[in-house]
Amino acid sequence: MERIYQWFKKEDVQLYLTLALLIVVLFFLRHFLSIILLITIFSFLAIKVTTRLRQWLPIGQVLATLIVYVVVIGLIALALSYAAPSLASQFSGIPHLIMRAINDHPVWDKQLDTWVNKALNSSEIMKHGQTAIETGLHGLESVGTAFSHVGVAVFLSLIFTASYGRMKRFGDAFLHSRFKHFFTNVYYLVRKFVLILGTVVDTQLIICTINTILMTIGLFILKMPSLMVLAVIVFILGLVPVAGVLISMIPLTLIAFASGGLWKVVEVIILVIIIHFFESYFLHPRLMASATDLPIFVTFMTLIVSEEIFGVWGLIVGLPIVAFFLDIVGVHPKPNDGPIMQQLRDDN
Template identity: 60%
Template sequence: MDRIIRFFKRDDVDLYLTLALLIIIIYLMRGFATVVLLTTIFAYLGIKLSRWLNLRTHLPYWIAVIVVYVGVIALFIGALSYAAPTLVDQLKVIPDMLAKAITNHPVLNKNIDKWVNQAIHSSELIQNGKALLVTGIKGLSEVGAGFTHVLMAIFLSFIFAVSRGRMMVFGRQFLQSKFKKFFTNVYYLTHKFVMILGRIIETQLVICTINTILMTIGFMIIGMPSIMVLSIIVFILGLVPVAGVLISMIPLTLLGFASGGLIRVVWIIVLVILIHAFESYFLHPRLMADRTDLPVFVTFITLIIMESLLGAWGLIIGIPIVSFFLDILGVQNSEPRRVTSSKKATSR
């Protein structure tokens, strides 16, 4: 019995039990995972930019936070408001192009009315149309929920960044409570994961920037119009892992068709495939490996497995999770372990 008690009093066992409890809590709160992760990411980037601005300009920290958030939001709104009208103007020519193609094609021009009547009276097509409509409505609801999550995360991260000093003082009170050993472990685990996640997010921004530059060069080579607008679209959608590439294909192929027909659409698809392959098979594993000290092969396998388990989020938090567990298990140590006292933990 004494041996069992001594075993559970060991610092490493106590740390692992805390980790297991946190995993259970996270699983039970998985419905809030998106908001929590987005808030963590936005707060990390916002605090880092605000501290950099504070050191460079000597502005008070809280003013620097406001400047950073207002500046970034204004930049995104300005980019979207600049790109949207140009995108609409480019897409206006598509109906005329389709009508002209139908008129000039003898087979299409002769049979279009018959095909339309058959489609209207086809029960199978009507059923498929209803299913497609329901799917579209669900998709729109998911997009709306995602937009709400983003707005909530921006608001919560702003509040946290502004009140960071007060939050730090409030958090240290837990390290002096009756359960200070438990909260010291919680602080150590969460701090380590957030730092690893932050480094990965910084790398994702670098990857997105490189992809945008390469895509812009490709647009110039194939002669696409409105290159600045296309670059803005690619960069903004590139921040969304995996799905961003698929979503960006819609405006890119439409603009390609409007400006150069099917030939340019083919060039757009080839360009996206090449850039995405370069990112997936070289850039992403290489840069992620450099940030986490993981071999490229392990990084690549991690991305595949985590994407299948967690979807798009797996590409963002998959490598931080693996790197975090390797660090906790002592396989790789990015920083020394200090969980023996609250004083040491707070000095971190």
Template identity: 45%
Template sequence: MLPSLKRAWQNPLTAYYLALVLLIMIAWFARGFLSLALFTIIFIYLANAAVMGIERHLHLGHLLATLLVYLIFLGILVAAFAQIIPPLVSEVENLPHAVDQLIQTYPQLETSAKKLIKNLTQNASVISNSKTLFTSGIGKLSRLSSGVETIVLAFFFSFIFNLTKAQLQRFVHAFTKSRFAKLFVPMGDLILSFVQIFGTVIETQLLICSINTVLMVLGLWILHMPSLLILGIAVFFLGLIPVAGVLISLIPLTIIAFVTGGVLRVLEVIALVILVHLFESYFLHPRLMANATNLPIFVTFITLIVSEQIFGTWGLIVGVPLVAFFLKVFDVQLVTPKRPPHHPKKTNPTVE
């Protein structure tokens, strides 16, 4: 019995799959910190790529390059919010005036609204449902504030990671020389493999957000919406949030649309958002994700649907890299077929 166990332990595949099982167990028990871990990985990957690019092109030291990258990122973030918030507040202040103009144009709306409010206040079920809706709204606001806190904390963790990367590399390398090196080495390889695949997916998501932003700005320009630069910045940053970003972006878009063009423009903007979202969900996202991971488009499409049901919003980001990761773990080689080289037909030379 002992010799067979010893031979099994000496087999590299045993340690490899044991490391995989341990990582899955750790991820399951730490699932409450999933958002923090994923946001931290995203920030680390993007910032590390930027730092390495600055070190290579500007020949700066690691400390200066890291500080420069995070200062630039914070500057862009502050400038974006400084451009978005004041016009949005101004439009919200003009909202009551727009409502008054709408009532003056359509007086029957005021009468219908009063009847509707009277019927709703006399309905006990509506009152009960409104209390439930209010409570759930407070809960969603608390989760939103918790999400902002998670993003800030992940940003801080990524900054510390990139700042002390050399020290962390020495710390991790010490595990490869320990008594259980046969277990720690494959664990490190698996983590690195997933981060690389996940990073590729994040780069693809940034490309998707850029294309969506261009399409949205073009559509808003056709609808004669004002402040296109500000709306484009808001759409891009909110587009980084799967599914929920589209719903959140509707708030400033509909407010500005109602103030500047009334109900008709609001309906036009909602139709534009639906069209762009459908284009992203059913064509752009599956196709680009399939190209990034070499998965067939059908498999990518099914993966997005199933992972969204299992993992929620994060499934749209995590699902595809997880499938690609496990295919790599099981040594499934996905190679895109190359087209055979085209050789022009040789014509027989004419005999003169």
């Protein structure tokens, strides 16, 4: 019995038991995980920006938070008000481009007519069509839920960031309570994961922005139509590490073929390869080294498995989760880690 008691008193055993307990708690809170993750990401980015702002200006945390949120929300609203009409116009022109490309290729036009006639005469296709409509309606409902989650997360992250000093003192009180060893482990694990998650998201935003600018310039040189729509697609899909570039190939090549035929498709593919090469061998190693530096194969497997387990969120949190567990068990893929991983290493 004494051996069992001494085994449970080991620091690493208590740490892993605390981690297991946190996983169980998160399982019961799984319906709120999207809001929790959004609040964590927004708060991390907001605290980072407000900290830098307060280094430049002698202002308080509340005022700095209000300035950051008002500026960001104002810029988003301004961009949407100016870009929405152009986006709607360019989106409406895409079907016309595709139909014109089909009409310019009689073989494709004939094959498309064959597929349409077969679909209209097939009861199974119609049944699948009904299922697709139901799935689409469910997807619209999910979009509405996602917007509400974003709104709640923005509001709560605003409150958290504005009261960050008081929240920090409140959290420190747990570290001096009767269960200080337990809460010390909780703090260690949560802090480690938040640092990794926040750094990955922050870095991916930087990489995504640079890639979008370069891709937009390249598409402009290639005289691609619907440039603003393509830029939005590239940016949104670019938030998915590595795989986002490959997924963006589908709409890019489709519009390229509709506007300029096979040669335009080849030009776009070459452009994407150049941008992806620049990201993989220049941006990613230099910027993402401070968070995680997993091999490409491990990255793809992580994205596939995490998307199956967590849904769309898995594409964002999958890599931080793997990096977190690798760091917990002492597996370091790269000897020369960046400042974030070195900071976590110093905590051990």
